[in-house]
Amino acid sequence: MLRTDMKALCEAHMHRYVEVQDQNGVCYDGIVEYIDDHTLGLAVPGAIGEQRAFGPGFGPGFGPGFGPGFGPGFGPGFGPGFGPGFGPGPFPFRPRRFSRLVLPLYTLTALSLLPYY
Template sequence: MTKPSTHKITKSQCESHMHRYVEVKAADGYCYDGIVEHVDDEWLCLAVPGSVDLMRAFGPYPPFSPFGPFSPYRPRRFDRLVLPLAGLAAISLLPYYW
């Protein structure tokens, strides 16, 4: 088992990566990637890529599908992940290609 990192991430480090695609490593060793949405004194909020399997550009959709091309109930592209700032060990920028 690996030893947890003692380096802590500060609010100003997270704010410098605001609205950028980053990888965050937690003190317990888990890694998360996403776009930094919000930072306050205690929490870091990431927009993490979600599942978009049901969202197809041109169908085909089953009849009366709630996930049709103009439905308000289409799945979200991103989910929100809120992490405690005190439990983060590292943050780094990731390349994002459109």
């Protein structure tokens, strides 16, 4: 498909949930956010990269607990647990709902509309 035809097809589906396929057969789904002469911008649901800043949490670690014997127990330690952690800023951790994915327009071969569920 020509790039001008793909651009017109993407413009017709602006702000809709679509699935696009590239020349290698890889499929991406997301909401068409923007389109220009060379790129297509998709808002992809869920996080693509790691969005959490790992810090010392206060979750269930293997610290000095109240186990039997003289060894370390399995109590609520203060190690790097799976608690909220200390991320950047004063606000609690909140996962991203959408991430941006930019694809070159000349590599796209197909676009299909997907329903919302």
